[in-house]
Amino acid sequence: MRKGKNKAEKDLDSLKTDYEKLHLSIRTIGLDKKSEQWRQEIKEEKIKADQREKKFQDTRVR
Template identity: 60%
Template structure:
Protein backbone atom coordinates (compact mmCIF):
# COMPACT_ATOMS: atom_id res chain seq x y z
CA UNK A 1 0.00 0.00 0.00
CA UNK A 2 2.83 2.44 0.88
CA UNK A 3 4.57 1.52 -2.34
CA UNK A 4 1.46 2.34 -4.35
CA UNK A 5 1.11 5.72 -2.59
CA UNK A 6 4.78 6.49 -3.25
CA UNK A 7 4.25 5.70 -6.95
CA UNK A 8 1.18 7.94 -7.08
CA UNK A 9 3.10 10.77 -5.39
CA UNK A 10 5.99 10.32 -7.84
CA UNK A 11 3.55 10.39 -10.80
CA UNK A 12 1.95 13.58 -9.50
CA UNK A 13 5.35 15.21 -8.99
CA UNK A 14 6.42 14.14 -12.47
CA UNK A 15 3.20 15.46 -13.99
CA UNK A 16 3.61 18.77 -12.12
CA UNK A 17 7.24 19.09 -13.25
CA UNK A 18 6.27 18.39 -16.88
CA UNK A 19 3.57 21.07 -16.75
CA UNK A 20 6.07 23.53 -15.30
CA UNK A 21 8.63 22.59 -17.92
CA UNK A 22 6.12 23.02 -20.76
CA UNK A 23 5.05 26.41 -19.38
CA UNK A 24 8.68 27.51 -19.06
CA UNK A 25 9.42 26.40 -22.63
CA UNK A 26 6.37 28.30 -23.89
CA UNK A 27 7.46 31.42 -22.02
CA UNK A 28 10.98 31.02 -23.38
CA UNK A 29 9.72 30.74 -26.97
CA UNK A 30 7.56 33.81 -26.44
CA UNK A 31 10.54 35.75 -25.09
CA UNK A 32 12.70 34.68 -28.05
CA UNK A 33 10.03 35.91 -30.46
CA UNK A 34 9.70 39.22 -28.61
CA UNK A 35 13.48 39.61 -28.58
CA UNK A 36 13.73 39.01 -32.32
CA UNK A 37 11.00 41.59 -33.00
CA UNK A 38 12.70 44.10 -30.73
CA UNK A 39 16.08 43.58 -32.42
CA UNK A 40 14.50 44.03 -35.86
CA UNK A 41 12.78 47.25 -34.83
CA UNK A 42 15.99 48.54 -33.20
CA UNK A 43 17.95 47.70 -36.33
CA UNK A 44 15.39 49.47 -38.50
CA UNK A 45 15.55 52.53 -36.24
CA UNK A 46 19.35 52.43 -36.06
CA UNK A 47 19.31 52.19 -32.28
CA UNK A 48 21.40 49.04 -32.07
CA UNK A 49 24.56 50.73 -33.28
CA UNK A 50 27.40 51.49 -30.96
CA UNK A 51 29.03 54.90 -30.88
CA UNK A 52 31.99 53.49 -32.83
CA UNK A 53 29.67 52.30 -35.58
CA UNK A 54 27.92 55.68 -35.65
CA UNK A 55 31.29 57.45 -35.80
CA UNK A 56 32.44 55.17 -38.63
CA UNK A 57 29.26 55.94 -40.56
CA UNK A 58 29.74 59.66 -40.07
CA UNK A 59 33.38 59.45 -41.13
CA UNK A 60 32.49 57.46 -44.24
CA UNK A 61 29.92 60.09 -45.15
CA UNK A 62 32.48 62.87 -44.67
CA UNK A 63 35.06 61.01 -46.76
CA UNK A 64 32.51 60.55 -49.54
CA UNK A 65 31.68 64.25 -49.38
CA UNK A 66 35.36 65.23 -49.51
CA UNK A 67 35.99 62.89 -52.45
CA UNK A 68 33.07 64.45 -54.29
CA UNK A 69 34.39 67.95 -53.60
CA UNK A 70 37.91 66.95 -54.67
CA UNK A 71 36.54 65.51 -57.90
CA UNK A 72 34.64 68.75 -58.59
CA UNK A 73 37.74 70.88 -58.00
CA UNK A 74 39.85 68.64 -60.21
CA UNK A 75 37.27 68.98 -62.97
CA UNK A 76 37.27 72.76 -62.56
CA UNK A 77 41.06 72.85 -62.67
CA UNK A 78 41.06 70.72 -65.81
CA UNK A 79 38.59 73.08 -67.46
CA UNK A 80 40.71 76.09 -66.47
CA UNK A 81 43.87 74.43 -67.81
CA UNK A 82 42.14 73.49 -71.05
CA UNK A 83 40.88 77.06 -71.51
CA UNK A 84 44.38 78.42 -70.87
CA UNK A 85 45.82 75.99 -73.42
CA UNK A 86 43.14 76.93 -75.92
CA UNK A 87 43.90 80.63 -75.41
CA UNK A 88 47.61 79.99 -76.00
CA UNK A 89 46.84 78.06 -79.17
CA UNK A 90 44.61 80.87 -80.43
CA UNK A 91 47.32 83.45 -79.66
CA UNK A 92 49.86 81.37 -81.56
CA UNK A 93 47.47 81.14 -84.52
CA UNK A 94 47.02 84.91 -84.51
CA UNK A 95 50.78 85.45 -84.46
CA UNK A 96 51.25 83.10 -87.38
CA UNK A 97 48.53 84.84 -89.37
CA UNK A 98 50.05 88.29 -88.94
Protein backbone atom coordinates in the same frame (compact mmCIF):
# COMPACT_ATOMS: atom_id res chain seq x y z
CA MET B 1 6.24 18.14 -13.51
CA ARG B 2 5.71 18.06 -17.27
CA LYS B 3 3.10 20.82 -17.03
CA GLY B 4 5.56 23.15 -15.31
CA LYS B 5 8.23 22.42 -17.90
CA ASN B 6 5.76 23.06 -20.69
CA LYS B 7 4.96 26.50 -19.23
CA ALA B 8 8.67 27.28 -18.90
CA GLU B 9 9.24 26.28 -22.53
CA LYS B 10 6.34 28.49 -23.65
CA ASP B 11 7.71 31.39 -21.61
CA LEU B 12 11.15 30.89 -23.13
CA ASP B 13 9.71 30.79 -26.64
CA SER B 14 7.77 33.97 -25.90
CA LEU B 15 10.91 35.70 -24.63
CA LYS B 16 12.84 34.62 -27.73
CA THR B 17 10.10 35.99 -29.97
CA ASP B 18 9.99 39.29 -28.07
CA TYR B 19 13.78 39.58 -28.28
CA GLU B 20 13.77 38.96 -32.03
CA LYS B 21 11.07 41.61 -32.54
CA LEU B 22 12.96 44.12 -30.40
CA HIS B 23 16.22 43.42 -32.21
CA LEU B 24 14.53 43.87 -35.59
CA SER B 25 12.98 47.15 -34.45
CA ILE B 26 16.34 48.44 -33.26
CA ARG B 27 17.94 47.61 -36.60
CA THR B 28 15.02 49.06 -38.54
CA ILE B 29 15.17 52.47 -36.87
CA GLY B 30 18.95 52.59 -36.80
CA LEU B 31 19.63 52.47 -33.08
CA ASP B 32 22.29 49.86 -33.60
CA LYS B 33 24.71 52.36 -35.16
CA LYS B 34 28.14 52.75 -33.66
CA SER B 35 28.97 56.06 -31.98
CA GLU B 36 31.31 56.96 -34.85
CA GLN B 37 28.45 56.48 -37.32
CA TRP B 38 26.26 58.78 -35.19
CA ARG B 39 29.02 61.41 -35.05
CA GLN B 40 29.41 61.29 -38.83
CA GLU B 41 25.67 61.58 -39.38
CA ILE B 42 25.43 64.54 -36.97
CA LYS B 43 28.37 66.23 -38.72
CA GLU B 44 26.68 65.81 -42.12
CA GLU B 45 23.38 67.19 -40.80
CA LYS B 46 25.16 70.22 -39.30
CA ILE B 47 26.79 70.92 -42.67
CA LYS B 48 23.40 70.72 -44.39
CA ALA B 49 21.85 73.03 -41.78
CA ASP B 50 24.69 75.55 -42.21
CA GLN B 51 24.23 75.48 -45.99
CA ARG B 52 20.49 76.08 -45.62
CA GLU B 53 21.11 78.94 -43.18
CA LYS B 54 23.60 80.56 -45.56
CA LYS B 55 21.18 80.21 -48.47
CA PHE B 56 18.41 81.75 -46.33
CA GLN B 57 20.63 84.67 -45.32
CA ASP B 58 21.70 85.23 -48.95
CA THR B 59 18.05 85.27 -50.01
CA ARG B 60 17.15 87.83 -47.33
CA VAL B 61 19.96 90.16 -48.43
CA ARG B 62 18.65 90.42 -51.99
